[in-house]
Amino acid sequence: MASPLLFLLLITLFISHSSSQMLLLPLTHSLSMIEFNTTHHLLKSTSTHSLSRFHRHKHHHHNQLSLPLSPGSDYTLSFNLGPHSQPITLYMDTGSDLVWFPCTPFNCILCELKPKLTSDPSPPTNISHSTPISCNSHACSVAHSSTPSSDLCTMAHCPLDSIETKDCGSFHCPPFYYAYGDGSLIASLYRDTLSLSTLQLTNFTFGCAHTTFSEPTGVAGFGRGLLSLPAQLATHSPQLGNRFSYCLVSHSFRSERIRKPSPLILGRYNDEKQSNGDEVVEFVYTSMLENPKHSYFYTVGLKGISVGKKTVPAPKILRRVNKKGDGGVVVDSGTTFTMLPEKFYNSVVEGFDRRARKSNRRAPEIEQKTGLSPCYYLNTAAIVPAVTLRFVGMNSSVVLPRKNYFYEFMDGGDGVRRKERVGCLMFMNGGDEAEMSGGPGGVLGNYQQQGFEVEYDLEKKRVGFARRKCASLWDRLNRDKN
Numbered sequence: 001m002a003s004p005l006l007f008l009l010l011i012t013l014f015i016s017h018s019s020s021q022m023l024l025l026p027l028t029h030s031l032s033m034i035e036f037n038t039t040h041h042l043l044k045s046t047s048t049h050s051l052s053r054f055h056r057h058k059h060h061h062h063n064q065l066s067l068p069l070s071p072g073s074d075y076t077l078s079f080n081l082g083p084h085s086q087p088i089t090l091y092m093d094t095g096s097d098l099v100w101f102p103c104t105p106f107n108c109i110l111c112e113l114k115p116k117l118t119s120d121p122s123p124p125t126n127i128s129h130s131t132p133i134s135c136n137s138h139a140c141s142v143a144h145s146s147t148p149s150s151d152l153c154t155m156a157h158c159p160l161d162s163i164e165t166k167d168c169g170s171f172h173c174p175p176f177y178y179a180y181g182d183g184s185l186i187a188s189l190y191r192d193t194l195s196l197s198t199l200q201l202t203n204f205t206f207g208c209a210h211t212t213f214s215e216p217t218g219v220a221g222f223g224r225g226l227l228s229l230p231a232q233l234a235t236h237s238p239q240l241g242n243r244f245s246y247c248l249v250s251h252s253f254r255s256e257r258i259r260k261p262s263p264l265i266l267g268r269y270n271d272e273k274q275s276n277g278d279e280v281v282e283f284v285y286t287s288m289l290e291n292p293k294h295s296y297f298y299t300v301g302l303k304g305i306s307v308g309k310k311t312v313p314a315p316k317i318l319r320r321v322n323k324k325g326d327g328g329v330v331v332d333s334g335t336t337f338t339m340l341p342e343k344f345y346n347s348v349v350e351g352f353d354r355r356a357r358k359s360n361r362r363a364p365e366i367e368q369k370t371g372l373s374p375c376y377y378l379n380t381a382a383i384v385p386a387v388t389l390r391f392v393g394m395n396s397s398v399v400l401p402r403k404n405y406f407y408e409f410m411d412g413g414d415g416v417r418r419k420e421r422v423g424c425l426m427f428m429n430g431g432d433e434a435e436m437s438g439g440p441g442g443v444l445g446n447y448q449q450q451g452f453e454v455e456y457d458l459e460k461k462r463v464g465f466a467r468r469k470c471a472s473l474w475d476r477l478n479r480d481k482n
């Protein structure tokens, strides 16, 4: 029998071992049915939300070097701040690079207009115990788009002799403006100890917002910037910060809200354990493209999309980032649907429709109601063509499971029309390429990432996709942990 001391020692060893290699966190899908009581309403709201996030982003780029995509609906993450705080719940967003949340007193302007997608946002946090970041810190400069410390300390009213002697430590970093595609905020930087599961990150830098425009919920930026969560984690523990992955349990637009969490894995877990049971384990990788203009994005290149056996080649704007920093496809956990430039989108839809129409009738009424297109009435022998994303690189094709691009549900049965099974293609038209004023060429949304472990390898600068049963991955990793 093991002595209590040995037992304690083993536990301690285990915790330190696991926290240096891998940290498992639950992501919760936050879509709630509070305001949307039918499938149709919710679909329409989500599809228009994805579009506005994409479009506003594209049209507001002038004079703005960093404009992350706005946090979408979707996946949330919780942590604690300082010794006694309530859990703070934030959107997990790979499309932006700042960790911020609402602070007391908090005023959200025009938040009523935003579709409320989170079920229970955490109340604003009182940060009176956190330490303000000083104007001469590197973090302050980063938050102010590389503005020199001397300027920031001048704004903070640090006297000139102190600026010259770099002695402005007690002067606070001035508040800064941060804009998403469809919302914005003014935040001040603070640092405190952040607790993520078993891990304590001391001196974690975050933004505290007293006023936001249309942003009721905070965001955990997982993008490539220096203030993002993985970047700050990497300074503590490179093994944990340089690689993360998530595995998104399927969206459901129905009202049941009890679902397994989606695993968010910081660091690398034992690869042997991946070949477990009936799971397919191979990752398909594609390189991250460098993008000087939008450096916080995880941008990859898309060569084409195959519908059935035929491949529609992607335009240049999706294959690479040009000299101006425009183009490529952003892999984003914070946007729901995949957005493609209009001409390419039309070719994909046309190829899809040509095949789908052979066995299914088009459903214009459903298209009208949901904002999705094309939609079909599905008979029992419905044929839905296979869709494959062909990323730039050798062996970089990802075959999408049908539910990742074709949403099926029952319609009718309301006394007017009989109940019928319908299905809609879940790609979005991102607009005319020629009219776009820069920015990414497209976005790979989280709807298309369901049921894959999506890995962000910051060392090898690549993004990987592996088919997984995400709910059982969660169970398995928890079992291995215990």
Ligand SMILES: *[C@@H]1O[C@H](CO)[C@@H](O)[C@H](O)[C@H]1NC(C)=O
Residues within 6 Å of the ligand: 037, 038
């Ligand atoms: C759904 O919402 C509509 C309008 O928002 C309302 O008229 C209707 O009664 C609601 N239905 C249910 C089942 O709650």
Ligand SMILES: *[C@@H]1O[C@H](CO)[C@@H](O)[C@H](O)[C@H]1NC(C)=O
Residues within 6 Å of the ligand: 104, 105, 126, 127, 128
């Ligand atoms: C925050 O907490 C401190 C001390 O706990 C308290 O004095 C202060 O009034 C609180 N601030 C707000 C805005 O609630």
Ligand SMILES: *[C@@H]1O[C@H](CO)[C@@H](O)[C@H](O)[C@H]1NC(C)=O
Residues within 6 Å of the ligand: 202, 203
């Ligand atoms: C946190 O930052 C402060 C100020 O830069 C520094 O004095 C302190 O040693 C840091 N603490 C840890 C644990 O890194």
Ligand SMILES: *[C@@H]1O[C@H](CO)[C@@H](O)[C@H](O)[C@H]1NC(C)=O
Residues within 6 Å of the ligand: 394, 395
């Ligand atoms: C691509 O896949 C084939 C077949 O699985 C394999 O033989 C080849 O080495 C792979 N190429 C690369 C660059 O991974």
